[in-house]
Amino acid sequence: MRIRKGDKVKVISGRSKGVESRVVSIDREAGKVVVEGVNTVTKHIRPSQKNPQGGRLEIDKPIDMSNVQVVCEACGKAARMGARVTADGTKERFCKKCGAGNGQISKAKN
């Protein structure tokens, strides 16, 4: 999966199926992503010195990377992304549905 922080993704399975939102952080080793407003849990906090009132805290928990798909910048559809090398040697990500480029992966060599 070629997901980057800040990408717009669509959740394709689980409780938040169909939701489109932004990637907040990525844990590549665990294969997890945190998507804004997805898999949110409410944590109840006891009053403490740091937080004398206690209260509730909303946290977005990581979900499996395989449960999201990148939304193409060009066609707006959740699509699989491929990688290709352009004429100048730049590696870029592209949408497998419409073929449009979706951002650079690495710069041109030389």
Ligand SMILES: [Zn+2]
């Ligand atoms: Zn596309």
